Amino acid sequence: MTTLAPANLLGQSPYQDYVYSYPHKTAYRPLSPRSLADVWSQENRSTLFLYIHIPFCEMRCGFCNLFTTVMHDDDFVSQYVQAVERQARSLRNALPNSEFSRFALGGGTPTQLPLKGLEAILNVAETTMGADLQTIPMSVEVSPDTATEDKLKLLRDRGTTRISMGVQSFIDAEVQASQRRQTAQQVQATIQRIRQVGFPNLNLDLIYGLPGQTVDSWLQSIRTALQFEPEELYLYPLYVRPLTGLGLSDREWDDTRLACYRAGRDLLLGQGYQQVSMRMFRLPRATDATDPVYCCQADGMVGLGCGARSYTQSLHYSYDYAVNAKEIKGILAGYIAKQAVDFESIDYGFELDQQEQQRRFILLSLLSDEGLDLAAYQQAFESAAIADFQSLQEFQALGLIRQQQQRLYLTEAGLERSDAIGPSLFSPQVRKLMNQYQLK
Numbered sequence: 001m002t003t004l005a006p007a008n009l010l011g012q013s014p015y016q017d018y019v020y021s022y023p024h025k026t027a028y029r030p031l032s033p034r035s036l037a038d039v040w041s042q043e044n045r046s047t048l049f050l051y052i053h054i055p056f057c058e059m060r061c062g063f064c065n066l067f068t069t070v071m072h073d074d075d076f077v078s079q080y081v082q083a084v085e086r087q088a089r090s091l092r093n094a095l096p097n098s099e100f101s102r103f104a105l106g107g108g109t110p111t112q113l114p115l116k117g118l119e120a121i122l123n124v125a126e127t128t129m130g131a132d133l134q135t136i137p138m139s140v141e142v143s144p145d146t147a148t149e150d151k152l153k154l155l156r157d158r159g160t161t162r163i164s165m166g167v168q169s170f171i172d173a174e175v176q177a178s179q180r181r182q183t184a185q186q187v188q189a190t191i192q193r194i195r196q197v198g199f200p201n202l203n204l205d206l207i208y209g210l211p212g213q214t215v216d217s218w219l220q221s222i223r224t225a226l227q228f229e230p231e232e233l234y235l236y237p238l239y240v241r242p243l244t245g246l247g248l249s250d251r252e253w254d255d256t257r258l259a260c261y262r263a264g265r266d267l268l269l270g271q272g273y274q275q276v277s278m279r280m281f282r283l284p285r286a287t288d289a290t291d292p293v294y295c296c297q298a299d300g301m302v303g304l305g306c307g308a309r310s311y312t313q314s315l316h317y318s319y320d321y322a323v324n325a326k327e328i329k330g331i332l333a334g335y336i337a338k339q340a341v342d343f344e345s346i347d348y349g350f351e352l353d354q355q356e357q358q359r360r361f362i363l364l365s366l367l368s369d370e371g372l373d374l375a376a377y378q379q380a381f382e383s384a385a386i387a388d389f390q391s392l393q394e395f396q397a398l399g400l401i402r403q404q405q406q407r408l409y410l411t412e413a414g415l416e417r418s419d420a421i422g423p424s425l426f427s428p429q430v431r432k433l434m435n436q437y438q439l440k
């Protein structure tokens with residue numbers, strides 16, 4: 001990964017890196033062991049975000065570098081669910097008096113679990129962790145093949161408010177070229193099923209920049225998605241990452257992705273969607289949008305499962321990470337073998353000093369429509385964001401951000417360069433760790 005000085009941003013590829021959290025997991029390293037009780041003792045635990053990771057998929061898509069495996073025989077899956085139960089009990093003891101204001105079940109593919117396994121995981125969230133699933137926003141990732149009626153009904157009855165499904169494309173040839181097994185017909189039948197079962201919010205993921213895709217075929221995919229009036233759409237530019245199976249390399253690719261982004265954005269804005277970030281578009285009626293409880297800057301995240309990250313204000317932690325199937329298998333075997341006592345401490349992550357916390361604050365708020373609240377930054381860090389980060393002024397001079405009252409927002413030109421602006425704000429230390437990370 002290269003880092004761009006602001007003045008170079010306009011001349012470089014807009015596609016450097018997708019920044020959805022900071023620092024990236026590849027900057028995590030072994031830490032001296034510390035107890036979870038200590039780690040969380042000083043945190044505000046009244047509005048936590050609970051996340052459970054299910055690392056199983058029916059196939060490994062050519063573009064995907066998430067922590068997931070296609071190895072999911074019943075015995076292995078049930079041992080994994082039991083390990084999550086053990087981890088949850090240890091965690092609950094270490095975090096007394098915690099309240100969760102949001103829950104997400106992701107992966108991988110949570111609906112790859114058999115019905116009983118899915119039920120057990122929901123029980124972990126509700127009974128062991130004490131999350132009130134009937135009242136808090138709850139999001140679950142599904143895939144077209146595994147979102148069966150019985151699982152969808154279970155999810156609805158247990159309080160799911162948002163279903164998110166990876167579609168990627170409604171053009172069969174594009175899907176096949178990404179080594180993904182699904183047909184447009186199958187996907188449309190699944191969306192109808194999701195609508196019939198009934199969830200307040202449906203999100204569909206689409207990818208642009210796929211092999212063989214054109215702006216026209218891209219717009220055709222978006223139009224097909226629009227027939228189902230999803231409350232949310234995520235438009236992802238394709239990244240081909242090391243150790244994933246696609247192997248594209250084309251300079252013109254940037255131009256295609258940018259053209260697809262602009263055409264897709266214009267189509268969705270014309271249909272009444274609001275743009276929340278470079279990737280996320282939402283209808284005003286989406287219910288989670290008006291939920292005031294969750295704020296990405298303030299809340300702690302409690303992750304359960306192998307592959308899940310957890311965030312306190314000054315420490316981010318997880319278990320080891322890999323993309324290679326054999327490595328993932330080894331990490332999962334280590335997780336399954338853990339006993340309750342092993343879950344009481346952590347030893348892998350990243351400590352955020354005040355400057356890293358400042359960067360995180362700036363990055364996450366600037367890249368979303370929430371914008372960078374200068375007064376909130378001043379209050380949190382007792383210093384001025386613009387004085388702390390000179391590049392903010394340079395972005396402004398380049399027309400990439402604008403100030404409105406006490407907030408900085410990305411301009412249209414800034415939004416489409418989110419994936420270059422974000423990485424340019426990484427600290428030298430995080431950049432170095434990411435560059436040194438040996439992918440496995």
Ligand SMILES: C[S@@+](CC[C@H](N)C(=O)[O-])C[C@H]1O[C@@H](n2cnc3c(N)ncnc32)[C@H](O)[C@@H]1O
Nearest residue numbers: 063064108109142143165166205236237238239
């Ligand atoms: C957390 S992933 C999991 C989604 C789910 N397992 C599925 O595929 O149905 C969410 C989305 O990220 C996007 N994504 C994953 N890898 C990507 C890549 N290399 N480039 C662009 N988008 C990617 C896909 O649109 C995917 O649906």
Ligand code: SF4
Nearest residue numbers: 057059060061064108
């Ligand atoms: S994109 Fe989704 S279904 Fe495909 S491998 Fe990644 S997590 Fe699994």
